[in-house]
Amino acid sequence: MPELPEVETIARGLDKRVTGDTVESVWIGSRQQPLKSRASVIAATLEGKRILRVHRAGKHIVFDLEADTRRAPAPTRKISRAGRGPTRQSPSLQPIDSETAQWIVHLGMTGRMVVCEPGAEIAKHTHLIAKLASGRELRFIDPRMFGKLSVHSGGFDPGGVEPLDVSAEEFVALFRGRKTPIKSALLNQKLLRGVGNIYADESLFRAGIRPRRRTSTITREQLGKLHRAVREVLREAIALGGSSISDYVDADGEEGFFQLQHRVYGREGAPCLACGTAIRRVVLGGRSSHYCAKCQK
């Protein structure tokens, strides 16, 4: 499942490849699960729009769109007729034609975005194909369909604070006094957005804090250390991801991400890289947590 660093890497790769290009037409498959806006609305919102920028918000990929002025302007909306109220149309049925429209892609578990030549074989489980003015295609493929496609009128905000932007003070204020285990708090997307299981375990190891430790018992100083650890782990993973970007976004969609060497995650029973103690695994809120009982308190 792509976590924040992977999504960042993919968004950067897409930004490099498709920014400045214009969506000429959109094909959307018949499966409804990945569509969080209506297919007709997604298509109408994307078609004729230039891609201004691709970036990440939490674990979402955000395409900022701009109406292509070379095309005829969209017809103006119906205004209320005399003696009747405004024409009632559900807003969800309207294409989003604002100047700040955004296309939001969440990759879920198995979602992939592929930029390819139009002749490239269409992979099974392709749910959307956007034909670009450059002649290439942008495709969304997702076998398990936990991914989500939607359009917004702008200023998309998935909630929570961006972990790479959060200041030490903000970080401490977010977590201080919480009753839940720190691992659960780190995974709570309403606090920090985009931190997943792997990077939470790795950050806690670097900060020397056990996953089950109740957040309210963690000192301000330790929270400061955790703040630095979270940012460090995510930044390192993004730096590594940069080298494998093409594998992920390009035609064959290889899923091989060059990963940060995990110090605890997935290393149950293996010796701690710092002290040699066997790494332990506990299940917390249905998720595996890995830690060193000697290095983490």
Ligand SMILES: [Zn+2]
């Ligand atoms: Zn250790």
